[in-house]
Amino acid sequence: MPLLGNLPAFRRDPLAFFAHLRDDFGDVVRWSLGSRRLTLLSHPEHIAELFGGSQEQFRPVDISWVFRQLVGDSVILSQGADWRRKRDLVQPAVRPRQVRGYAATMVDCAMDAARGWADRQRIDVEQEMNLLTQRIVVRTLFGNDLGDRARAVADAMEVAALELGAELRGIGMLLPDWARTPARRRVLAAVETIDAEVGRLIRARQAAECGTGDGADALGMLLAARDEEGNRLTARQVRDEAVTLWGAGHETTSVGLTWCWYLLSAAPEVRDRLTAELDSVLGGRPPTFDDYDRLVWTRQVVKETLRLYPPVWVVVPRITQGGATLGGEPIPDGTTLCCSPWSTHRDPRWFPDPDAFRPERWDADRKDAASEQAWFPFGGGARTCLGARFALVEMALVIATLAQRFHLDIDPGVVGTAPGLQLRPATAMRATLRDRELCLSGN
Numbered sequence: 001m002p003l004l005g006n007l008p009a010f011r012r013d014p015l016a017f018f019a020h021l022r023d024d025f026g027d028v029v030r031w032s033l034g035s036r037r038l039t040l041l042s043h044p045e046h047i048a049e050l051f052g053g054s055q056e057q058f059r060p061v062d063i064s065w066v067f068r069q070l071v072g073d074s075v076i077l078s079q080g081a082d083w084r085r086k087r088d089l090v091q092p093a094v095r096p097r098q099v100r101g102y103a104a105t106m107v108d109c110a111m112d113a114a115r116g117w118a119d120r121q122r123i124d125v126e127q128e129m130n131l132l133t134q135r136i137v138v139r140t141l142f143g144n145d146l147g148d149r150a151r152a153v154a155d156a157m158e159v160a161a162l163e164l165g166a167e168l169r170g171i172g173m174l175l176p177d178w179a180r181t182p183a184r185r186r187v188l189a190a191v192e193t194i195d196a197e198v199g200r201l202i203r204a205r206q207a208a209e210c211g212t213g214d215g216a217d218a219l220g221m222l223l224a225a226r227d228e229e230g231n232r233l234t235a236r237q238v239r240d241e242a243v244t245l246w247g248a249g250h251e252t253t254s255v256g257l258t259w260c261w262y263l264l265s266a267a268p269e270v271r272d273r274l275t276a277e278l279d280s281v282l283g284g285r286p287p288t289f290d291d292y293d294r295l296v297w298t299r300q301v302v303k304e305t306l307r308l309y310p311p312v313w314v315v316v317p318r319i320t321q322g323g324a325t326l327g328g329e330p331i332p333d334g335t336t337l338c339c340s341p342w343s344t345h346r347d348p349r350w351f352p353d354p355d356a357f358r359p360e361r362w363d364a365d366r367k368d369a370a371s372e373q374a375w376f377p378f379g380g381g382a383r384t385c386l387g388a389r390f391a392l393v394e395m396a397l398v399i400a401t402l403a404q405r406f407h408l409d410i411d412p413g414v415v416g417t418a419p420g421l422q423l424r425p426a427t428a429m430r431a432t433l434r435d436r437e438l439c440l441s442g443n
């Protein structure tokens with residue numbers, strides 16, 4: 001085995017590398033990143049077993065120094081009883097009742113974005129979606145409390161996310177924790193900014209003892225949460241969870257929305273059906289949470305986007321212990337298992353014509369159990385994404401609000417993928433806006 005194992009091929013194009021492992025070597029394939037040995041699972045049943053198995057047997061691996069600096073000891077990096085407690089404490093901040101409350105903020109922010117748009121204007125789609133989802137996450141998490149400091153925290157989050165993506169794809173992942181590269185120093189500086197601002201906010205809220213409880217923003221919910229013994233999260237733990245929600249919930253939905261516009265722009269018949277649904281369900285008014293269930297095609301468009309371009313293209317690997325099995329076969333302890341929504345979502349066994357954008361796959365009378373099982377952009381099992389509902393509602397309501405008013409005509413051509421922390425477009429995605437009202441009036 002060469003010293004770097006498959007690192008060069010993985011680094012060059014991880015998505016093609018995973019597809020190659022799946023197509024040429026089968027559903028369970030061993031590969032290596034330097035001294036790390038991994039096993040890629042591509043079959044949905046194995047992946048369901050991985051997610052559904054106990055966390056003692058399939059333990060999530062802590063793979064990134066950068067990530068740990070950013071999220072500290074939050075739910076996303078915790079294990080065992082500590083993880084359970086934190087998950088229970090964070091859950092109220094993103095439960096469906098809260099998301100219903102956040103929906104108005106999501107639509108408000110999208111309306112604001114639309115007010116800044118004009119017919120024939122040129123936009124950078126990723127940048128626009130990034131700003132929009134950032135506003136949404138800041139307002140749903142912190143209300144308006146961050147004020148003009150939101151920009152500084154957002155910039156610091158951006159630095160950390162970029163370095164994290166670079167680390168996950170490069171040799172950064174193989175560096176010992178004590179190594180201080182220029183990239184790691186940039187991360188430490190960014191974390192300092194985040195700590196200062198978020199810490200200030202938490203102290204202010206604690207001192208005022210307000211803005212907590214039902215109907216509050218997510219920070220208020222975290223501050224109010226109590227475990228079974230009546231204990232609260234400490235200020236440091238609240239910081240870790242708030243930063244995790246921000247980090248996990250911002251760029252994921254931003255790139256998801258960006259790819260959604262890309263797919264819609266290249267599929268006029270899908271877009272026409274979308275606008276027809278919006279016109280008939282909403283009749284020109286802004287959407288509300290109650291419209292979410294009625295926007296059937298919109299939801300299918302979102303679901304199909306997350307199939308073709310899953311923002312989290314590889315799920316946190318799990319290491320086996322205590323005699324785990326897969327498909328009835330024993331797996332040696334210490335095996336690191338990983339799976340990629342990208343590669344399984346584009347497997348023709350589960351999705352005929354897998355590269356085609358076809359929201360109708362998800363029609364109630366067409367979809368089948370196999371493709372449902374093979375769709376896992378949010379992971380699955382006990383550690384499934386805490387913000388899945390938040391993300392799905394946000395994506396649908398943002399698309400509904402903006403697509404009602406504008407067509408985004410993205411410049412023709414294929415946009416490649418740049419898998420970092422999230423699956424981003426490889427090049428800028430520029431679009432010309434077309435005001436639908438003007439289109440309809442023939443101007």
Ligand code: HEM
Nearest residue numbers: 076248249252253312377378379380383385386387390391
């Ligand atoms: C399209 C958007 C999103 C995608 C694709 C996504 C995907 C994922 C995935 C794949 C996981 C890991 C699951 C696993 O390891 O089994 C995860 C975990 C998590 N996500 Fe998301 N996510 C999205 C949006 C959000 C949002 C909006 C939030 C919060 C507001 C959020 C919060 C979290 C948290 C806290 C975890 C850790 C859960 C745990 O370890 O128990 N995510 N997400």
